[in-house]
Amino acid sequence: MEKLELRNVKLQWLNGGVNHLDGGAMFGVVPKALWSRKYAVNDKNQIELRADPILIQAEGKNFLVESGMGNGKLNEKQKRNFGVLEESRLDSELEKLGLKPGDIDYLLMTHMHFDHACGLTKVSGGELVSVFPNAKIVTSQVEWDEMRNPNIRSKSTYWKENWHGIEQQVETFEKEWSFGPIKMIHTGGHSDGHSILIIEDEELTVVHMADIMPTHAHQNPLWVLAYDDYPMDSIFSKQKWLEFGINRDAWFTFYHDAVYRAVKFGQDGKITESIARKK
Numbered sequence: 001m002e003k004l005e006l007r008n009v010k011l012q013w014l015n016g017g018v019n020h021l022d023g024g025a026m027f028g029v030v031p032k033a034l035w036s037r038k039y040a041v042n043d044k045n046q047i048e049l050r051a052d053p054i055l056i057q058a059e060g061k062n063f064l065v066e067s068g069m070g071n072g073k074l075n076e077k078q079k080r081n082f083g084v085l086e087e088s089r090l091d092s093e094l095e096k097l098g099l100k101p102g103d104i105d106y107l108l109m110t111h112m113h114f115d116h117a118c119g120l121t122k123v124s125g126g127e128l129v130s131v132f133p134n135a136k137i138v139t140s141q142v143e144w145d146e147m148r149n150p151n152i153r154s155k156s157t158y159w160k161e162n163w164h165g166i167e168q169q170v171e172t173f174e175k176e177w178s179f180g181p182i183k184m185i186h187t188g189g190h191s192d193g194h195s196i197l198i199i200e201d202e203e204l205t206v207v208h209m210a211d212i213m214p215t216h217a218h219q220n221p222l223w224v225l226a227y228d229d230y231p232m233d234s235i236f237s238k239q240k241w242l243e244f245g246i247n248r249d250a251w252f253t254f255y256h257d258a259v260y261r262a263v264k265f266g267q268d269g270k271i272t273e274s275i276a277r278k279k
Contacts, residue, residue, distance in 0.1 A: 001013060001014065001093065001096070001097075002261045002275055002276075002277060002278060003275075004206070004251060004253070004261070004262055004275060006199070006201040006202075006204045006206070007201045007202045007204060008058060008181065008201050008202070009056060009057070009058040009181055009182075009199055009201045009206075010056070010057045010058075011054050011055070011056050011206070011253065011262075012054070012055045012057075012097070013052045013053075013054055013055075013261050013277070014052060014053050014054075014055055014068075014089075014090055014093040014094070015052060015068075015086075015088065015089040015090070015093050016050070016051045016052045016053045016066070016067070016068020016069055016088045016089075016090055016119060017050075017051045017052075017068050017069030017070075017084065017086050017087045017088045017089075018048060018049065018050055018051060018069075018084070018085055018086045018258075019049055019051065019069065019082045019083050019084045019085075019115060020042070020044075020046035020047065020048055020049065020082075020083025020084075020085070021046060021047065021049055021082070021083060022045055022046060022047075023035065023036070023039075023041045023045050023046060023047045024045065024226070025225065025226045025227060026047055026049070026214070026225055026226075026227075027217075027218075027223055027225070027226075028223070028224050028225055028226045028228070028231070029226075030222075030223050032045075035217060035223070038216075038217035039215060039217040039259070040258075044083075046083050047258075048258040049115075049214070049215075049256040049258065050254075050255065050256055050257065050258050050277070051066070051068050051069045051088075051115050051116070051255065051256065052068065052255060053065055053066045053067060053068050053090065053119070053255070054066070054208070054253060054255065055094075055097070056108075056182065056199070058180055058181055058182060058199075058201075059179065059180035059181075061105040061106065061179070061180075062099065062103055062104050062105050062106075063104075063105065063106045063107075063108055063179075063182065064104050064106070064107050064108065064132070064135070065108045065110070065197065065208065065255065066107075066108075066109065066110065066116045066117075066119075066255050067090075067107060067109070067116065067117060067118065067119030067120045067131070067132075068088040068090050068118070068119035069084060069086075069087050069088050069115060069118050069119060070087065070088050070118035070119040070120075070121075070122065070131070071087045071088055071119075071122065072087075072122070072123065073118045073121075073122075073161060073162075074087075074118070082115075088118075088119050090119060101131050101132050101133070102132070102133055102134050103134075104132045104134070104135045105134070105135055105136070106135055106136050106137075106138055106179065107120065107132055107135045107136070107137040107138065108138050108182070108184060108197060109137060109138065109139040109143070110139075110184075110194060110195050110196065110197065110208070110210035110211070110255075111139070111143050111190060111191045111193060111194045111195065111210065111211065112139060112143055112144075112147045112158060112162065112163070112193075113157040113158070113191065113211075114157050114158075114159055114162060116255070117147075117159075117162040117163070118159075118162055119131060120132070120137065120162055120163070120166055121161065121162055121163075121164065121165045121166060127165070128161060128164045128165035129165050130165055130166045130169060132169075133169075135169060136169060136170075136171045137166055137169045137170045137171065138170075138171050138172075138173070138177055138184060139170065139172060139193065139195070140172060140173055140174070140184075140186045140193040140194075140195050141172040141173065141174055141193070142186065142188075142192050142193035143172075143191060143192070143193025143194065143195070144170055144172050144193070145193070146158060146191065146192060146193055147162075147163050147193075148160075148163060153229065154191070154229070173186070174186070181199050181200055181201045182197065182198075182199050183197065183198045183199075183200075184196070184197055185197075185198065187212060187233065187234075187237040187241075188230050188233040188237070189212045189224075189228055189229075189230050189231070189233035189234030189235075189236075189237050189238075190210070190211040190212050190225065190227070190228050190229065190230075190234055191211075191229055192229060192230065194210065194211065194212065195210070196208060196209050196210055196212070196237070196241060197210070204250075204251075205245065205248040205249075205250035205251070206250060206251045206252075206253055206262075207241055207244065207245040207250045207251070207252050207253070208252075208253045208254075208255075209237075209238065209241055209252065210255060211225070211227075211228075211255075211256070212224070212228075212234045212237050212238050213238055213242075213252070213254075214254065214255070214256040214257070215254060215256055215257040215258075215259070215260075216252075216254070216257055216259065216260050216263050216271065218238075219242070219265065219269065221235050221238045221239045221242065222235060224238075242265070245265070246265050246266070246267060249264060250264070251263070251264055251273075252264070252265065257277070258277060259276065259277060260274050260275065260276055260277060261275040261276070261277050262274065262275045263275075
């Protein structure tokens with residue numbers, strides 16, 4: 001479990017599963033000759049994307065950023081189409097830390113696409129129940145509304161199986177939500193309700209841009225996903241928060257990156273420090 005320890009905040013990455021998506025879709029209009037220099041691609045033109053939640057411990061609370069791929073939620077066709085070679089090991093990962101799903105106080109959902117939200121529910125006794133029964137599940141109001149009433153484009157990624165059974169736990173916000181050193185900010189872009197996380201612990205800063213910068217290879221503001229519903233919003237937000245983070249020598253953290261858990265970028269855009277994912 002890779003860690004990033006600040007002054008009063010500790011982050012640890014947990015194994016939430018992995019999928020493989022088309023590299024062209026993940027880099028949009030960027031030619032393969034360019035993006036493939038920065039991120040490995042297999043013979044099916046797929047890139048590896050982790051779905052690894054980040055456990056944040058601060059203010060005596062346990063926060064989990066995203067919920068992973070879950071277990072037993074995907075049928076064989078979905079596993080094949082999404083390149084899911086590994087489902088979540090979240091229970092055993094928490095157990096190693098002396099924790100149980102019931103010990104999670106907050107689920108911070110930057111958005112609720114299936115690869116972020118499948119781990120929220122499970123089937124028990126023939127019904128969908130919450131995996132994290134004591135947690136408040138925090139997401140933007142826009143995201144929560146679309147999750148339950150997806151449009152023609154988004155219905156393929158917002159599944160009722162991922163929100164039935166957790167309705168009473170959901171806490172929404174309009175522009176910002178905060179608890180201690182952690183702040184969620186609604187940006188839109190990847191989805192209409194997409195949010196990012198900022199952690200400010202004394203003089204140390206962490207920026208988690210979720211799927212508007214899903215990997216270190218998406219650093220260029222113009223390199224946006226074909227999956228983004230509002231790409232210009234992604235571009236503007238990435239520009240803004242990259243500048244914010246670089247000026248503060250911040251760590252940029254990732255949920256999907258198969259190479260790095262976190263990096264720092266210099267003013268020239270080059271990586272100056274990094275925490276690599278152990279394979």
